[in-house]
Amino acid sequence: MRWLAALMLALGLTSAAGMAQTSVDSGLGAVLRGLDKVNGETVDVEIPWGGTLNVFGLSVTVQDCRYPPENPTGDAFALLTITDRVSGYQAFHGWMVASSPALNALDHNRYDVWVLRCITS
Template identity: 50%
Template sequence: MSRLALAAALILGAGAGWAEPTNRGTGAVLRVLDKLSGDVRDVELDNGGGAPVGRLLLELGECRYPEENPAGDAYAYVMVRDTEAETVFSGWMIASSPALSALDHPRYDVWVIRCKTA
Protein backbone atom coordinates (compact mmCIF):
# COMPACT_ATOMS: atom_id res chain seq x y z
CA MET A 1 0.00 0.00 0.00
CA SER A 2 1.40 3.42 -0.88
CA ARG A 3 2.22 5.92 1.84
CA LEU A 4 -0.52 8.26 0.65
CA ALA A 5 -3.17 5.52 0.73
CA LEU A 6 -2.00 4.40 4.17
CA ALA A 7 -2.12 7.96 5.51
CA ALA A 8 -5.62 8.46 4.08
CA ALA A 9 -6.83 5.19 5.61
CA LEU A 10 -5.46 6.14 9.01
CA ILE A 11 -6.98 9.62 8.89
CA LEU A 12 -10.37 8.47 7.63
CA GLY A 13 -10.47 5.53 10.01
CA ALA A 14 -9.55 7.70 12.97
CA GLY A 15 -12.21 10.25 12.16
CA ALA A 16 -15.01 7.69 12.04
CA GLY A 17 -15.15 6.80 15.72
CA TRP A 18 -12.27 8.54 17.37
CA ALA A 19 -13.84 11.88 18.18
CA GLU A 20 -12.54 13.23 21.46
CA PRO A 21 -15.18 14.91 23.66
CA THR A 22 -14.67 18.67 23.81
CA ASN A 23 -15.81 21.65 25.84
CA ARG A 24 -16.50 25.10 24.55
CA GLY A 25 -14.23 27.80 25.91
CA THR A 26 -15.44 31.32 26.73
CA GLY A 27 -13.03 32.74 24.17
CA ALA A 28 -9.52 32.37 22.80
CA VAL A 29 -6.07 33.89 22.83
CA LEU A 30 -4.71 34.58 19.34
CA ARG A 31 -1.13 35.57 18.56
CA VAL A 32 -0.48 38.10 15.80
CA LEU A 33 2.89 38.67 14.15
CA ASP A 34 3.48 41.81 12.10
CA LYS A 35 6.08 40.54 9.63
CA LEU A 36 7.23 44.05 8.69
CA SER A 37 7.94 45.40 12.17
CA GLY A 38 8.55 42.08 13.97
CA ASP A 39 5.98 42.99 16.64
CA VAL A 40 4.19 40.09 18.31
CA ARG A 41 0.91 40.67 20.14
CA ASP A 42 -1.48 38.38 21.99
CA VAL A 43 -5.17 39.23 21.54
CA GLU A 44 -7.88 37.86 23.84
CA LEU A 45 -11.30 37.52 22.22
CA ASP A 46 -14.61 36.31 23.62
CA ASN A 47 -16.75 33.94 21.55
CA GLY A 48 -18.60 36.05 19.00
CA GLY A 49 -16.29 39.00 19.61
CA GLY A 50 -13.82 40.86 17.50
CA ALA A 51 -10.88 43.24 17.74
CA PRO A 52 -8.93 45.41 15.30
CA VAL A 53 -5.21 44.65 15.00
CA GLY A 54 -3.28 46.83 12.61
CA ARG A 55 -4.99 46.62 9.24
CA LEU A 56 -7.01 43.53 10.21
CA LEU A 57 -10.22 42.81 12.08
CA LEU A 58 -10.06 39.51 13.99
CA GLU A 59 -13.35 37.80 14.83
CA LEU A 60 -13.82 34.65 16.91
CA GLY A 61 -16.73 32.28 16.34
CA GLU A 62 -15.87 29.83 19.11
CA CYS A 63 -13.00 27.98 20.73
CA ARG A 64 -13.01 24.30 21.75
CA TYR A 65 -10.60 22.21 23.84
CA PRO A 66 -10.38 18.56 24.97
CA GLU A 67 -12.78 17.77 27.82
CA GLU A 68 -10.18 15.76 29.74
CA ASN A 69 -7.36 18.27 29.22
CA PRO A 70 -8.29 21.99 29.31
CA ALA A 71 -4.66 22.93 28.65
CA GLY A 72 -4.61 20.57 25.64
CA ASP A 73 -4.94 21.25 21.95
CA ALA A 74 -7.28 24.19 21.31
CA TYR A 75 -9.02 24.84 18.04
CA ALA A 76 -10.91 27.99 17.16
CA TYR A 77 -13.15 29.20 14.36
CA VAL A 78 -11.60 32.51 13.27
CA MET A 79 -12.53 35.08 10.64
CA VAL A 80 -10.06 37.73 9.53
CA ARG A 81 -11.07 40.76 7.48
CA ASP A 82 -8.86 43.47 6.03
CA THR A 83 -9.49 47.23 6.14
CA GLU A 84 -11.78 47.04 3.09
CA ALA A 85 -13.97 44.49 4.97
CA GLU A 86 -12.84 41.73 2.61
CA THR A 87 -12.59 38.33 4.28
CA VAL A 88 -9.00 37.11 3.98
CA PHE A 89 -9.45 34.03 6.19
CA SER A 90 -12.37 32.06 7.56
CA GLY A 91 -11.97 28.65 9.14
CA TRP A 92 -10.74 26.51 12.02
CA MET A 93 -7.25 27.12 13.37
CA ILE A 94 -5.59 24.40 15.45
CA ALA A 95 -3.11 25.41 18.15
CA SER A 96 -0.81 22.40 17.70
CA SER A 97 -0.78 22.68 13.88
CA PRO A 98 -0.84 26.36 12.91
CA ALA A 99 0.34 25.65 9.36
CA LEU A 100 -2.53 23.22 8.71
CA SER A 101 -5.04 26.04 8.28
CA ALA A 102 -3.11 29.29 8.13
CA LEU A 103 -3.86 32.88 7.26
CA ASP A 104 -2.15 33.74 3.95
CA HIS A 105 -1.41 37.45 4.29
CA PRO A 106 1.64 39.40 3.07
CA ARG A 107 2.03 41.35 6.34
CA TYR A 108 0.44 39.38 9.21
CA ASP A 109 0.50 35.89 10.66
CA VAL A 110 -2.29 34.92 13.06
CA TRP A 111 -2.65 31.70 15.01
CA VAL A 112 -4.56 30.37 18.02
CA ILE A 113 -2.63 29.83 21.28
CA ARG A 114 -5.30 28.52 23.67
CA CYS A 115 -8.92 28.71 24.72
CA LYS A 116 -10.08 30.84 27.62
CA THR A 117 -11.94 28.76 30.19
CA ALA A 118 -14.46 29.86 32.81
Protein backbone atom coordinates in the same frame (compact mmCIF):
# COMPACT_ATOMS: atom_id res chain seq x y z
CA MET B 1 -2.06 12.74 14.11
CA ARG B 2 -3.42 14.83 17.02
CA TRP B 3 -4.13 17.72 14.66
CA LEU B 4 -6.16 15.47 12.39
CA ALA B 5 -8.27 14.27 15.30
CA ALA B 6 -8.76 17.86 16.49
CA LEU B 7 -9.80 19.00 13.02
CA MET B 8 -12.19 16.10 12.66
CA LEU B 9 -13.71 16.93 16.04
CA ALA B 10 -14.09 20.55 14.98
CA LEU B 11 -15.96 19.46 11.89
CA GLY B 12 -17.99 16.82 13.74
CA LEU B 13 -16.58 13.93 11.72
CA THR B 14 -15.28 10.46 12.44
CA SER B 15 -12.89 8.60 10.18
CA ALA B 16 -13.77 5.57 8.09
CA ALA B 17 -11.32 3.61 10.24
CA GLY B 18 -13.70 4.04 13.16
CA MET B 19 -11.96 6.82 15.09
CA ALA B 20 -14.45 7.57 17.84
CA GLN B 21 -15.35 11.11 18.65
CA THR B 22 -14.03 12.30 21.97
CA SER B 23 -15.71 14.94 24.06
CA VAL B 24 -14.80 18.58 23.64
CA ASP B 25 -15.73 21.62 25.66
CA SER B 26 -16.48 25.07 24.30
CA GLY B 27 -14.41 27.92 25.62
CA LEU B 28 -15.56 31.41 26.49
CA GLY B 29 -13.37 32.81 23.72
CA ALA B 30 -9.86 32.46 22.34
CA VAL B 31 -6.37 33.72 23.06
CA LEU B 32 -4.65 34.61 19.80
CA ARG B 33 -1.22 35.90 18.85
CA GLY B 34 -0.77 38.44 16.08
CA LEU B 35 2.45 39.22 14.25
CA ASP B 36 3.29 42.25 12.12
CA LYS B 37 5.85 40.73 9.73
CA VAL B 38 7.20 44.14 8.66
CA ASN B 39 8.36 45.41 12.05
CA GLY B 40 8.41 42.10 13.99
CA GLU B 41 5.91 43.28 16.61
CA THR B 42 3.75 40.66 18.30
CA VAL B 43 0.66 41.00 20.45
CA ASP B 44 -1.43 38.50 22.40
CA VAL B 45 -5.15 39.21 22.59
CA GLU B 46 -8.16 37.63 24.27
CA ILE B 47 -11.34 37.74 22.23
CA PRO B 48 -14.60 36.54 23.80
CA TRP B 49 -16.87 34.14 21.94
CA GLY B 50 -18.77 36.13 19.30
CA GLY B 51 -16.49 39.15 19.75
CA THR B 52 -14.43 41.10 17.25
CA LEU B 53 -11.13 42.85 17.93
CA ASN B 54 -8.68 44.77 15.78
CA VAL B 55 -5.27 43.11 15.66
CA PHE B 56 -2.90 45.42 13.81
CA GLY B 57 -4.56 45.96 10.41
CA LEU B 58 -6.93 43.03 10.74
CA SER B 59 -10.40 42.62 12.21
CA VAL B 60 -10.61 39.22 13.93
CA THR B 61 -13.90 37.59 14.99
CA VAL B 62 -14.01 34.48 17.17
CA GLN B 63 -17.09 32.41 16.41
CA ASP B 64 -16.20 29.40 18.56
CA CYS B 65 -13.31 27.87 20.47
CA ARG B 66 -13.25 24.21 21.48
CA TYR B 67 -10.80 22.06 23.37
CA PRO B 68 -10.55 18.53 24.74
CA PRO B 69 -10.84 18.56 28.55
CA GLU B 70 -7.65 16.50 28.93
CA ASN B 71 -5.50 19.02 26.98
CA PRO B 72 -7.16 22.47 26.95
CA THR B 73 -4.13 24.41 25.72
CA GLY B 74 -2.32 22.22 23.21
CA ASP B 75 -5.28 20.89 21.26
CA ALA B 76 -7.53 23.97 21.15
CA PHE B 77 -9.15 24.91 17.86
CA ALA B 78 -11.05 28.09 17.02
CA LEU B 79 -13.45 29.15 14.29
CA LEU B 80 -12.23 32.55 13.09
CA THR B 81 -13.14 35.16 10.51
CA ILE B 82 -10.31 37.57 9.68
CA THR B 83 -10.84 40.64 7.50
CA ASP B 84 -8.29 43.16 6.24
CA ARG B 85 -9.46 46.48 7.72
CA VAL B 86 -8.11 48.59 4.83
CA SER B 87 -9.38 46.63 1.84
CA GLY B 88 -12.34 44.88 3.51
CA TYR B 89 -11.11 41.61 2.00
CA GLN B 90 -11.96 38.48 4.04
CA ALA B 91 -8.50 36.99 4.36
CA PHE B 92 -9.52 33.94 6.38
CA HIS B 93 -12.58 32.03 7.51
CA GLY B 94 -12.29 28.62 9.11
CA TRP B 95 -10.89 26.55 11.93
CA MET B 96 -7.35 27.11 13.23
CA VAL B 97 -5.73 24.44 15.37
CA ALA B 98 -3.37 25.58 18.15
CA SER B 99 -1.12 22.51 17.95
CA SER B 100 -0.75 22.82 14.14
CA PRO B 101 -1.08 26.47 13.11
CA ALA B 102 0.22 25.80 9.59
CA LEU B 103 -2.53 23.26 8.91
CA ASN B 104 -5.06 25.97 8.07
CA ALA B 105 -3.24 29.30 8.25
CA LEU B 106 -4.02 32.92 7.47
CA ASP B 107 -2.49 33.91 4.13
CA HIS B 108 -1.73 37.63 4.42
CA ASN B 109 1.29 39.48 3.06
CA ARG B 110 1.92 41.57 6.21
CA TYR B 111 0.16 39.99 9.20
CA ASP B 112 -0.06 36.59 10.79
CA VAL B 113 -2.55 35.39 13.42
CA TRP B 114 -2.70 32.04 15.19
CA VAL B 115 -4.55 30.39 18.06
CA LEU B 116 -2.77 29.87 21.38
CA ARG B 117 -5.60 28.45 23.49
CA CYS B 118 -9.24 28.82 24.46
CA ILE B 119 -10.39 30.97 27.35
CA THR B 120 -11.59 28.34 29.81
CA SER B 121 -12.70 30.42 32.81
